[in-house]
Amino acid sequence: MTHTLIAGAIIADGEIIGDHPQDVLLLNGHIERIAPPGSFDHLGAIPRVDAAGLLLTPGFIDTHAHSDHTPLMAEDDTSKIMQGVTTEVNGNCGFSLAPIATDFESDYASLVRRIFPSFRHDWRSFAEYLQELRRGEFVTNFATLLGHNTIRIAAMGTENRQPDEAELQAMEQLVDQALEHGVAGLSTGLIYPPGVFSETPEVVRLARRLPRDAVYSSHMRNESRFLLRSLAETVEVAEAAGVRCHVSHLKLADLRRAGEMSTALDYLADRRASGVRITQDIYPYTAASTMLSALLPPWMHDGGSVALLRRLGSAAELERAARDVADASLDFENYALQAGWENVVIASTGSHRFEGESLASIANRLGLQPVEAVGRILVEEELQATMIVHAMAEEDVRTALADPRTMIGTDGLPAGTGGRPHPRAFGSFPRVLQHYVAEEGVLTLQEAIRRMTALPAEVFGLTGRGRVLEGYAADLVLLSPGDIVDHATFADPMRRPSGVRDVFVNGVRVVEAGTWTGRRAGGFLRAGH
Template identity: 55%
Template sequence: MDSTVLRGAAVVDGTGRPAEPADVLISGDRIAAIAGPGSIPTDGVSRVLDLSGLTVMPGFIDSHAHSDNAALLDYTDASKTAQGVTTEINGNCGFTLAPRAAENIEGFQSLVRRIFPEHDWCWSTYPQFLEHIAEAGLPTNFASLIGHNTLRIAAMGLEERPPSLQERHIMRRELDEALAAGAVGLSTGLVYPPGVYSRTQEIVELASALPATAVYASHMRNEGQHLRRSIDETLSVAEQAGVRCHLSHLKVADRRQWGAMAEVVEGLHHHRAAGVHITQDVYPYTAASTMLTALLPPWMHAGGTRPLLERLRSAGCREQIRAQIADPTADFENYALAAGWENIVVSSSGTQRYDGASLAQIAHLRGQDPVDALADLLIEEELRATMIMHIMAEEDLQRALADPQTMIGSDGLPQGTGGRPHPRAFGSFTRVLDVYVRQRGLLELEEAVRRMTSLVADTFCLPGRGRVREGHFADLVAVDLEGLEDRATYAEPQAPPRGIEHVWLNGEPVVDSGRPTRRRAGRVLRARH
């Protein structure tokens, strides 16, 4: 059995305790021993690694990922391991790549192809999906929620109506199967179709089926003008269903509402004091990113791709879109009004003609008003385009980061679509350590590491992960804190960080002396409810 002794480093164990000098023995896929410097015998050890000047931590856990397709790529994506991430919580925002029902394949394809690259979708059930990706090989450990949007599509496609009794039974059956296969909980994406068409009681019914060890995680209906109302709905679901809840990428996504995070965080403290179990994740940037189609009012999406494209071609529908986007009282997540056309940038598309340009710039280049430019662009790209929205305030971000129940999630969009993606997929974890620990002092090192490791492992019930502890899996990262630099920017989003010197994933080196090894050493992590 391969073994490695890590010598000379300071160890931050992930619990929040102060760093201490210690040596660590990796044996196979486990941490076999942690002892004082120089006290672990090296006889028979495969490798002794001098890490003097470095800090060893648990491998970071991305609490909000969209790497559901990572195993399906024809290359090994190292964007997460390069920043020290060894485990990802996938299936967020209501999206998973299973189940897929034959009678509603068109609805499934309509939604996933707007954000994922083309793949050979050769499974039907959630257990089959997990078996497929495990066989293909995983660049990180894969844990996953089950997505409500995907459940709803499997049961009833992209219909804009409440589910029938039979359709509710189908969703419940698929949810139960996913939980039995190891899903860590249920996620909703209530700003996206078809989740946007659901009512609160539909979510309560599904969440009530979750065991005590599972989590209800929600991308809420609104993160701007109606943020407080959306939080209230999420907490209501949790309280009625009797489950733990997690707020996905907590933010104030509306320039007109900047400064509201202080009141939001205070309200969360009040609910926690009353006994509601609430956590949240944050990505350390003031720009959001999602599908370009999310700029459209919800009614546009009903029925899937073909009806949506027909509506985009309709002059009458465009007039309705224009009027709704301009209406400050419109009751939907109105990103265009909340951000402004000049602050919405196309990040990736099929043709890549406008990648990196704002919608205001695109409209000017085309001699159109922004709504017509948006509609024509979506038609030309066959809906396959994503955007970056500069929509949040640094002050609000820091208030959310400071809360002890905030963990870090990249929310990086799936790899493989090209373009100029959001840098959060490549730099979130190094940015926290570089900017918010070292430069600004918002968080102490040990507390930041706790947020990125044990807090996530405990919340999503991942035993044996998230701590440097004897018997735990050897998911570890060795960091040069003095040389650490987050280099991913909006102009160069894929620039790798400096200072992540070594990463072990289940005992295997996936970053060695700062260079990715491209090993697929990840595993499917199945919750045992």
């Protein structure tokens, strides 16, 4: 048996913050006992962590991660653990890395490589994927949703059509198989192919395979002009299936509609009052980030990456795409129109050209129209390009963050692509504590910790996590709230925060005095629904 004593900490247990120091005894990855200082002196010379003057919180839970491949990486991805994140919920936006059907393997691979770095995928079933993950080691605990885009590709490829009965049944079977292995629920990414081609009844039918306490989580069809319509569809799916409803990265991504977030929250509160279990997460920034190809209208993605590249090479098709992007009457998620080309910035490309430069600047420098510039970049980079879109108003971020059902998700794009990624992957949790708690007072420290720990553990079925209680897993953070500083910026996004002193994952001290120890102590977490 291995004891560790955390001595003299003030405990924020996930619901309340205590008013006097306590000693916390860890044993074999769990919290064994919590007692007044000195209660464990009889145990003699056991490993002791002096926590005087520090706050001990549950490990933070990133509710919206894209770290589906990081256990396979030789390099340690410490972007989350250095923030105090001990658990990540992956498989978001309709993208999980399994299952893969042999008949449509190229469709799967070509879509995944638009956003993930290159890696081998020798698995087919969800069970084989988890087996492969376990051959590696987890920096953080790994929970996951099942991605609708992934199972749609596995059943029918990337065509723009509705599934037949056999294909629907194939998708249902894939949901059932993933549930057997502990997924927390189903995610959709309805602006991305092939999910963008689906209709609501298809998603309802799949969500009905979920247990009652599982989560239907959606990156909705529209987060701008048609935000309320998209929220209604999301709630409709969860309500029809009788499951939890979770809105991914709630935002109003349209600079022309600043100040309207309160209307969306009022709608969610009304539906919640009628009995629908609704939550949401946000990242605390006014910029989004995703694959560059998301700038294009949906019809360009019909048939997958080969067909998209062919259309990008056609002047007539690019001209048609440019007309669609300029047409405010169309209802696809139109980032360029919502933010303006000057606010769309290249984050990363396969060759690392163009990074940090806006589409307006690139187009001007190349003597092209903006959509032509997008086409050239995507063709030359073989679709491996991501972007940052400055499309939200600060007042709407504050309004969303103030809602008591809002959790924190980094939505950090997959590690390993390099470039100049969104700083949210490195600074989301410290930014909330520094900027929105200490400086702005949008929410209290106690409430912020609850939203980062106990609330997401409850919603995503992470049994025995998210609290500092006896018997719970020893996922813990020692920090000095007054010293928390988020150093990550858009110009220098990979800087680590300060003020997070120690982090424990399953009882192992993996961050010590602000330094990563190199010990991977996480594991796969089955959802308890």
